[in-house]
Amino acid sequence: MxxxxxxxxxxxxxxxxxxxxxxxxxxxxxxxxxxxxxxxxxxxxxxxxxxxxxxxxxxxxxxxxxxxxxxxxxxxxxxxxxxxxxxxxxxxxxxxxxxxxxxxTGQKPEENAALRPSLATQVGYSVFNWWDGGVAVAALIGETALRGVAAVGGRTRTRAVDVMQLMREAGGGAVAIIAVVNGLVGAILAFVGAVQLRRFGAGIYVADLVGIAMVREMAAVMTAIVMAGRTGGAYAAHLATMQGNEEIDALRALGIPVHDFLVLPRVVALVAMMPLLYLYACAVGLFGGFVVGGAILDLTPSAFWGQIQTAVAGRQFVIGLVKSVAFGALVALVGCHVGLQAGRSAADVGRAATRAVVASIVGIIALDALFAVCADALGV
Amino acid sequence: MASGATPSPPLLKAEGLTLAFGSRVILRDLSFSVRRGSVFAVMGGSGCGKSTVMRAMIGLLRPAAGTVAVDGEDYWGATAERRAEIGRRFGVLFQNGALWSAMSVAENVALPLQMFTDLGADDVDALVRLKLSLVGMEAAGERMPAELSGGMRKRAGLARALALDPDLLFFDEPSAGLDPVTSKRLDDLILELRDGLGATVVIVSHELPSLFAICDDGVFLDAETRTAIAHGSPRALRDGCGHPTVRAFMERSRQDHHGQGGSP
The missing domain is CATH 3.30.750.24 (STAS domain)
Known part of the structure; x- marks a missing residue:
């Protein structure tokens, strides 16, 4: 050359x-x-x-x-x-x-640049988009509730196999990470509490602190956040990919209700698994607290558990369980909603997963605050 | 590209090629050579391994045995770096365009230029505009792949395949999923580009009208014997090949052409 x-x-x-x-x-x-x-x-x-x-x-x-x-x-x-x-x-x-x-070059670039909308138009569009988004969420929640009731009567096209499979993935698959996260949260609470309480000779109240914090707040919130990242993101990515492959179009064309087939099983799976994971998280968290309490304050097991039994009333567990059910439904609905609204390209799948995780976590914290206000008003 | 074309050894030569996924042999002992400047067809029914042959030629699947030589150089025997270098002479159009969905059409075409040349942004823009205008897509440069129709996606993929002025163009089922008119237009475009660019074209297809219209050489693969059972241009195979499988395949089109209403 x-x-x-x-x-x-x-x-x-x-x-x-x-x-x-x-x-x-x-x-x-x-x-x-x-x-x-x-x-x-x-x-x-x-x-x-x-x-x-x-x-x-x-x-x-x-x-x-x-x-x-x-x-x-x-x-x-x-x-x-x-x-x-x-x-x-x-x-x-x-x-x-x-x-x-x-x-x-015969065809000239289309009228793309000509239509740069004014600020007012943009504001108008975003209001409409926001309103549409709100309506879509409301419709999804409403439909889930209605189809859920129908499912109880056995009148939906939800397949039990799907639900079982999703439960296994959401529940069994999450056991390890839930244990690590909640065990450490319990240990951290105990550690922070022990440092402060020891100065007043109130070391034994570490058990109260860990018990109430875990059972009432942390176990449910931390588990939900883990599930938002782990399962909510996966739901969004899965449904968005199905969207891109025209799988959802195929379901619609066959007349299989997308909601019954895709959304309901996921919501049911998470709503069923979250309370179990919550109880498990409580146990691991309390154990983590006990390990630190025992190491720093020389608390005996019987003293620790005894203190917890007097401090943590049954209704704390009820509050935690109610929260975990609500969080489970939230994570599943957000994941499915975002996935079904996603575009059809590979980039849209990534965006959907991100949006689902962010929206779920924000939603969990906001919902938790709402629960705190309600619980205060009700005096529980 | 187009310089004084001297009769030379084949641009691409496959010898004793055996292709397998793990222990499952797809094709065995396959040999053919692609003349410079020809439009070469890899034909055969569904599942005969046509696309697999293409994957071996463009560096996506290492043959279990045999060689692929590009301009006399052993493609799979070369180091990975050298192979990538040779691969830059190839332009590949995948079945559904395989456009990168996060980038606009123009960015799709620009990426190879940005990656493998030292051209400035203005030069890249000028080349991108040229390639897009060659496939009639200049107006759609700013669109995202998701907004394109199937035919446009293919043309955009073709523009991307042309980005580096390849010597050798590979097309995987170019007319699949296109209506006859669009498909005809794409065929004409392929021929125009072949003549304009002086490129050699390898087409993997089972669409007979396209094959007859544009290919002047080819190889016919058979799913049963898992090797090539005939060599020659699709028209020559239609008119004079004695092999029953090839006949059956080609006859199909003859019936379609002649017996509009009457054929079974």
């Missing part, structure tokens, strides 16, 4: 015509594109009627030459009396490509 043969052009005057000689290798990868600005400057003073080509010195060429010729054409048409081009000397293949590109 002749590497050192750069693309060169030269304009010469021959009577009334100009001749453009093209030499060298016009390969985009090797020497980039030629600038036509110089060409414009060279053409202007010539004031010729016809431009012919001389390609005797032309070596290898690719798109670089075609781009050059394209802009030369545009340049020639722009000249005051339009400059004629006699392209017969150009390589046949180049002429074909030029013709093909010309046909392609």
């Amino acid at each position: 002749t590497q050192s043969n750069p693309p060169i052009w030269r304009l010469d005057r021959h009577g009334h015509d100009v001749v453009l000689s093209l030499r060298g290798n016009w390969i985009a990868r090797e020497s980039g594109l030629r600038n036509t600005a110089e060409m414009r400057q060279a053409l202007e003073p010539l004031d010729a009627a016809l431009l012919r080509f001389d390609t005797n010195g032309l070596g290898r060429w690719d798109s670089a030459l075609v781009v050059f010729l394209q802009s030369l054409r545009a340049e020639a048409a722009r000249q005051a009396p339009p400059l004629g081009l006699d392209e017969s000397a150009l390589p046949e293949a180049a002429r074909r490509l030029l013709a093909l590109a010309e046909v392609g």
Whole structure:
């Protein structure tokens, strides 16, 4: 290959015509594109009627030459009396490509830039979008409730196999991470509490602190957050991928209710698994607290458990269980909703998973605050 | 690309190719060669391993035995780096375009140029515009792949395949999923590009009208014997091949052409 043969052009005057000689290798990868600005400057003073080509010195060429010729054409048409081009000397293949590109440019870029909406329009659109989003969420919750009632009567197309499979994935699969997270949260609570309470000689109240915090708040919230990342994100990604593969369209076309087939099993699975995981999380969290309490304060097991039994009333567990059910439903609904609303590309799948996790976690915290206010108002 | 074309050894040559997924052999002892400047068809019924052959040629599946030579150079015997370098001479159009969905059409075409050339942003833009105009997609450069129809997605994929001015274009089922008119237009475009770019084209397809229209050489694969059972252009195979499988395959189209109402 002749590497050192750069693309060169030269304009010469021959009577009334100009001749453009093209030499060298016009390969985009090797020497980039030629600038036509110089060409414009060279053409202007010539004031010729016809431009012919001389390609005797032309070596290898690719798109670089075609781009050059394209802009030369545009340049020639722009000249005051339009400059004629006699392209017969150009390589046949180049002429074909030029013709093909010309046909392609027949259609002009569509009206995209013309419609840049005003601020008021944008605000209006976002209000409508926000409203539509709200309606969609309300519809999803309503439909889930209605279909859930129907399911109790055995009048849905939800398959038990699906529910069992989803339960196994959501419940059994999460046992390890729930144990790690809640065990550590219990241990941290005990540690922080022990440092403070020891100064007042109230070390034994570490058990109260860990017990009430875990059972009433942390076990449910931490478990829900783990499930939002683990299962909610997976639901969103799964449904968004199904959307992209037209699987959801196939369900709709067959008349299989998407809601019964996809949403309800997921909601049921999480609502069923979350209370169990919550109880498990409580146990692990209390154990974590006990380990730290025992290590720092030398609490005996019987003293610790005894203290917990007096501190944590049964209704604390009820509050925790109610929360965990609500969180489970929230995570599953958000995941399914986001997944079903997702676009059809690979990037949309990633976006759906992110949105589902973020929305679930924010929702969990907000819902927990709501529970705190309600519990305070009810005096429980 | 188009320089003085001298009669030279085949651009692409497969010899004794055996392709397998694990222990499952898809094709065995397959040999063929692709002449420079030809439009070469890899034909055969569904499940005969057509696409697998293409995967072996574009570096996605290492053959269990045999060689693929590009310009006389052993493709699979080369180091991975060298193979990637050779691969840059290929342009591949996947069945559904395989556009990167997070990027606009123009960005899809620009990426190979940005990755493998030192061109500035303006030059890349100019080349992208050229490639898009070659496939008639200049107006759609800013659109996202998800907003395109099937035919447009293919044309955009074709523009991307052309980005680096390849010597060798691979098409996987170019007309699959397209209506006859669009498919015909794509066939014409392939021929125009072949002539314009001086590229060699390998087409994997079972769409007979397309095969007859554009291919001038080819190989016929058989799912039962798992190897090539005929060589030659689709038209020549239709008109003069004695092999019953090939006949049955090609006859299908003849019946379709001649017996509009009457054929079974």
